[in-house]
Amino acid sequence: MQLKRILVPLAGTSVDVEVLRVAIALGKPAKAEIVAIHVIEVRWNLPLDAVLEAESERGEGVLDDAVKVAEQAGAHIETELVQAREAAAAIIDTARDRKSDLIVIGMPFRKRLGRVYVGKTVQGVYVGAHCAVLAYRQEETR
């Protein structure tokens, strides 16, 4: 399978760097276009296009860091900052609009009630995406 376009959702967690490196490694053979996306989830009591200074600043920081990681790995990536009610729907729609072949999504190692907790965003993307999804779970020891 030739991967031409890869979408990498980044949430600003410790798994971001690893998942981005995985995406770069996967996309390298076919020189795939890699897009890193950060979704700001807007609360329902605010308008969707509300200017959220702190969240935007954090999101820009996450994406700027991703650009630096990519540059260190010798790759070029595009970035996209999005505001939506639910991150999963925004990721799926962005992947559809950008005609992505693969979504590489990371999961920090978290446990709830003794089980690994996947999180609703990963679950939503896994279930709803039109394209292939690769979920990368962080090692337990970290």
Add this chain to the structure above:
Amino acid sequence: MSDRGDNGGKEGADAPSLEERATHTGSKIGDRRVRIIRPAAGEFRRHGGHYVATPRVDAPQSGFGRAYEGARRILFGARLTSEEEAGERLSKKTGLAILASDNISSSAYATEEAMRVLAIAGSAALALTMPIAIAVCVVLAVVILSESRVIRAYPNGGGSYIVAKDNHGVIPGLIAASALLIDYVLTVAVSSAAGVAAISSFVPAVHDHRVLWSLALIALLTVGNLRGIREAGVIFAAPTYIYVLSLLGLICYGLFRIVFGDAPVAVTPRDAFEPTGLEMLTPLIVLRAFASGSVGLTGSEAIANGVPNFKPPESRNAVITLVWMGTIFGTLFLGLTYLATHIGIVPDQSELETVNSMLTRSLVGDGTPFYYLVQLSTAIILLLAANTGFSGFPRLASVLADDRFMPRQFAFRGERLAFSFGIIALALMSAAVLAAFHGSVTELVPLYTIGVFAAFTLSQSGLVRRWWRLRNPGWRLSVFINSFGTLVTGTVLVVVVYTKFFYGAWMVLLVMPILVGLLFAINRHYRTVHDALLLDRPDEPIPVLKPPVVLIPVARLDRATLQAVAFARSISPTVRAVHIASTAESAEEFARRWRRWTTEVPLDGSESPYRSLLQPLLRYIERIDERDDRPITVVLAEFVPRNWWEWILHSQTALRLKLSLLFRPNTIVIDVPYHTEDTGHGVTPRGPEDSSR
């Protein structure tokens, strides 16, 4: 599907911004998302409600720019952000090296300067050297005590200037400032000349090109200081400490030998003074010897001036450094003077060898490694003493610039957080002084030290007034200390002026009032400009102007003209083109072509039989301006060549016109550049049906 450009619902939505928001509908009903489009991502990042430019903004685009940047980085170091300022501060150890090298280096020649004057009255008079050295140290103690009070009272730096201005008024403050500025320039000139003289003692070939060597040294110090004050401190720290340790070692060794009854025999100079003396020992000679020995007081001002350069707590660190400086200088000066007078060293009349050199030779022997260590470290610290000027002048100039007595550029910090403008200005002025005096220490020295003593006297008397006014607990002691300081430094000032007046001190006394006048004139200009630009009230409404009268000088009918006319019509309905032709035929021909192109923009043609272009155009603008009270706006169509060397192939009429109109009141000049790669971006060509409107 997207609905772009609502810009977060803010006003001025159609104005371009660094951020756009586009709403996209999703695949499911109700799923919407807002894409935040950041065309400048990587160049600007958001921080606390505003944008912060990233290093990428300053990164050069062209190959030449990158090469220049690489060379600049090697020479001056990487750029520093404003937040890194605290990291660039000086510790006490580096502060001592960078701000006290002038004072500490004075110990290399202070003893000799005093002895040289006393020797005129015969060898017996040299016995007074030690009492004079003690007197100088007492004055230094008073000055240090006083300066420490200056530091605590004025922790933002500025030293004597601030003290004098606050307590005596603006003019005395400016006298202190100009005295110090002159002295800093002379410090650099004298120290670099003295350093080169010290080198030329080892390498005589250097003497023939001493001006060039001195200029090269100033250039080296300039680069070192442009790299930032902390790095300069690192560069200059080692030589200062080597000098201090080697001389302390010498003094300890000398005292050890004397205590254990092994006092060495003094080396005799090649050209000794007459043992019986040439003059009678008079109080004036003693005063002159004291004035000459007082060169050791120079440099303590630099620490009070540079308090903000220290790491926090700035005032405390500056005071501790000041005390260290005084202790080191006092120890070296008294130690060397004691040894020199006890052993019986006599100065060399022809300055072939320094007293310190003779003393070292007497103690450790000629040609020993320690002798060379002492001589070499002395030469290096004399060279580096110039650095006190480099740390003092830019800081004082920045304080003056903040007070609007010097051009604002002096207050700007460069890429390495150093006051680059002050550093370069000092380098240029000291280089000019050095060249004018042929790099001669003897010619330069009489100009020196007047400024420091004038500033000290003003600041100490200023403090007396301050203590008297505030009457804080212990004010009587403070008044006594500073009154004594005023008396002593004032006396030294009078003696220095009296004894050095005809040797060149008159030049300083002439330049000082001129400089004060200049600083005052600069301030008056800034105040006038400030008054003219000041808003009457903070919520002053934006005035509503009538659309201006727009004039477009046109040379030919081309794409550049088309773009300029299109732009002119976008800002005002009153647009008029003007064409200056050299012959009646060409004027008529151009008017015909213009009418054929458009009838919407009237053209005024004018014939200039003498082929002059600017004057007829300027006179035309003047006449139009006389008949209309609206502001005149001149829109210039300017062709911009792709490469810099193509500029010479074009007449640059727009540039000349722009310069001519720059100072014309009530005239707005708008340049509409046309690049060969321009495709008329934003210009919407009209169809034939539009032209009828």
